[in-house]
Amino acid sequence: MKRSSKLAGAICAVLLLWLNQPALAADQADQAYALPETSVSANRWEQELDKLPRNVTIITRQQIEEQNPMSVVELLKGVPGLYVMQSDTYGTYAEISMRGMGYPASAKTLVTVDGRRQNLIDGNGVDFSTIPVDNIERIEVLHGPAGVLYGDSAVGGVINIITRKGSGPAGGTVSAQYGSYDMYGFKGNFKGATEYMDWFVAARYDDADGYRDENHTRIKGANFKTDFYPNQTWSFLVDGVINQANFGVPGSLTKAQMDRDRRMASYAGAYYENKNQAIRGQVKGDFQRCGLVTMDLAFRKWQSEAEVWSHGDNDSKIYDIQPKYVLDSTVGGFANRLTAGVDYSHWDVDYDSFDLTSKAWQYSHEFKMDSLAGYALNEFSLTKDLVLNVGARYQDQKYDLASRLVGGAGPTDTPGDEQWAWTAGMVYNFAPGSKVFGRVARAFRFPRVDEYTSYYSGAHWDLKPETAMNYELGAEWQFMPGARLSLTGYIINMNDEIVWNGVTYRNENLDETKHQGVEAAVHVPVCKWAYVFGNLTYQDATMANGPYDGNKIPLAPEWMAAAGVGLEPLSGLNVLLRWNYYGQRYLGNDYANAFDKMDAYNTIDAAVSYRWQRYKVFVNATNIFGEDYSTLGYCNAWSGVSTYYPMPEAQVWGGVSIDF
Numbered sequence: 001m002k003r004s005s006k007l008a009g010a011i012c013a014v015l016l017l018w019l020n021q022p023a024l025a026a027d028q029a030d031q032a033y034a035l036p037e038t039s040v041s042a043n044r045w046e047q048e049l050d051k052l053p054r055n056v057t058i059i060t061r062q063q064i065e066e067q068n069p070m071s072v073v074e075l076l077k078g079v080p081g082l083y084v085m086q087s088d089t090y091g092t093y094a095e096i097s098m099r100g101m102g103y104p105a106s107a108k109t110l111v112t113v114d115g116r117r118q119n120l121i122d123g124n125g126v127d128f129s130t131i132p133v134d135n136i137e138r139i140e141v142l143h144g145p146a147g148v149l150y151g152d153s154a155v156g157g158v159i160n161i162i163t164r165k166g167s168g169p170a171g172g173t174v175s176a177q178y179g180s181y182d183m184y185g186f187k188g189n190f191k192g193a194t195e196y197m198d199w200f201v202a203a204r205y206d207d208a209d210g211y212r213d214e215n216h217t218r219i220k221g222a223n224f225k226t227d228f229y230p231n232q233t234w235s236f237l238v239d240g241v242i243n244q245a246n247f248g249v250p251g252s253l254t255k256a257q258m259d260r261d262r263r264m265a266s267y268a269g270a271y272y273e274n275k276n277q278a279i280r281g282q283v284k285g286d287f288q289r290c291g292l293v294t295m296d297l298a299f300r301k302w303q304s305e306a307e308v309w310s311h312g313d314n315d316s317k318i319y320d321i322q323p324k325y326v327l328d329s330t331v332g333g334f335a336n337r338l339t340a341g342v343d344y345s346h347w348d349v350d351y352d353s354f355d356l357t358s359k360a361w362q363y364s365h366e367f368k369m370d371s372l373a374g375y376a377l378n379e380f381s382l383t384k385d386l387v388l389n390v391g392a393r394y395q396d397q398k399y400d401l402a403s404r405l406v407g408g409a410g411p412t413d414t415p416g417d418e419q420w421a422w423t424a425g426m427v428y429n430f431a432p433g434s435k436v437f438g439r440v441a442r443a444f445r446f447p448r449v450d451e452y453t454s455y456y457s458g459a460h461w462d463l464k465p466e467t468a469m470n471y472e473l474g475a476e477w478q479f480m481p482g483a484r485l486s487l488t489g490y491i492i493n494m495n496d497e498i499v500w501n502g503v504t505y506r507n508e509n510l511d512e513t514k515h516q517g518v519e520a521a522v523h524v525p526v527c528k529w530a531y532v533f534g535n536l537t538y539q540d541a542t543m544a545n546g547p548y549d550g551n552k553i554p555l556a557p558e559w560m561a562a563a564g565v566g567l568e569p570l571s572g573l574n575v576l577l578r579w580n581y582y583g584q585r586y587l588g589n590d591y592a593n594a595f596d597k598m599d600a601y602n603t604i605d606a607a608v609s610y611r612w613q614r615y616k617v618f619v620n621a622t623n624i625f626g627e628d629y630s631t632l633g634y635c636n637a638w639s640g641v642s643t644y645y646p647m648p649e650a651q652v653w654g655g656v657s658i659d660f
Helices: 002-019 061-067 072-076 255-260
Strands: 056-059 082-085 095-098 109-113 136-143 157-163 171-179 183-193 197-208 217-228 234-248 271-286 292-307 311-331 334-355 360-381 386-405 416-431 434-445 466-480 483-495 498-501 506-509 513-527 530-543 559-567 573-582 601-612 615-622 630-635 642-646 651-659
Touching (some): 061 573, 072 136, 255 642, 416 466
Antiparallel strands (some): 056 136, 136 157, 171 651, 271 292, 311 334, 360 386, 416 434, 530 559, 601 615, 630 642
């Protein structure tokens, strides 16, 4: 009854927000902020947003230019329904939770770059240092399960980062920035296009000491993307990236330690270093009425070295093959689109650990994974305004895992499983830019290789894959040009959710869990030089059976909100102000809900930039009023101690860029 009243309260709050939007004059609407109208992520090919039976948030290049963020993580903090958990100043390995999935979010929120999976299978999460903001054209966030087209881990949602390509005459940009905690960086790009090709090449170097002791960050990297199109039928794309990052690991602090000094480190000399190299080739054939065919071949090499309480070396190689076919046709005079493809991936991971006390190599882990999936999605227009969306995916994933003492024996096994994902949805366009939709979807995620084994309790080959059933209703209303209000309600029933048990020191499958909530967002142009925006999320993530029946999922705040204003009072001058709120949530590992909740927090961020001809200057500030807060914390059931990762107080940075 209590949960139902909270859900009803959230819906009432959203309705009040809807009913109190200002009426705008037609001459102001003509100058409205342009809203994105297509998505390339929801169906793995460009499609109008009005035809998608789901909630999609898009961050455009224009918004990126206005915000001037330090990282992808900063960009994502304002997205409705996303909770970003950081253990360091810059969020290099941030965990991004969607729809109350809690921790580990990187296992349940899939991050892709141009459709290529970035989540690692060994527990290292997503390395956001490999994705420079300067190289991003747009980000598309698919709220809710997307298992048919993306498969494993697309349970809470998908974040697809689309990189820039060259256009126009040859030219580029160079820039420099400096800010709090001795942060400085340099970057540049060179881009252009001719009749038969385009290119984009970029490089960067970033250096910072970080808010806390032992929290330095050093990143250097380069990337390229080039596309050849010799005729109207064929095109050939090649892109690649090389990146190296080194950063300190300050560790977590108790409340007593934070009271003494929030910036202190619990580890001395701890560090993490990684190297990432990736290359992709794509062949595309556009056969007009016979359809479009693409073939992607990709290779990624990811190496890491870490030293905290022990020393570890990781060497991972990933091979991907992704053929895809898209056919646009008409059935009974109405549009029909079929998207079908195969995803094959092979992972080869070697990990060795070195004991710093005995000064000897200790454990050797060899992980191999093969994943083969086939999928099909059909979008059929039943009428001009009514679209039926139906699809399915079959995925077979097998592992070859070996964990042993160096020079000795240890557990080995070949676990694996096969899973189905499916979706059925319908969308009705009741006005231009406006729709109502509903969908039912099944999704899954396989255990990560590190979840099968534990340093403390050995191997656990009996882990089952997680499965999720999603029920969703939503609407979007473009009540004037440039203005949009969206509202989505969802229920996700999960089985066998995988969590770390801090008492038994092993990963286990939970009984049933339930995630339900409401997501709302609004964007309104007030006049030709100003717009307001806001979002509100209510989520109720609970365990629905077993010993923790009725308890809350840890690290899943019930309430999240953001609101702000964007201004362009003078030509070329952009000002952005944003307020962020995140409610209380239980500490990581606290499935018994026995510890005090983490505090709710508010932050205010600002971004100001001015562009004049070829020149641009900007100044940004986050957490302007210096709120003391943590996004991530854990409890220890044995010791009764809670520890936290303090986030920076007020942080300021600025820079200048020049086009050539």
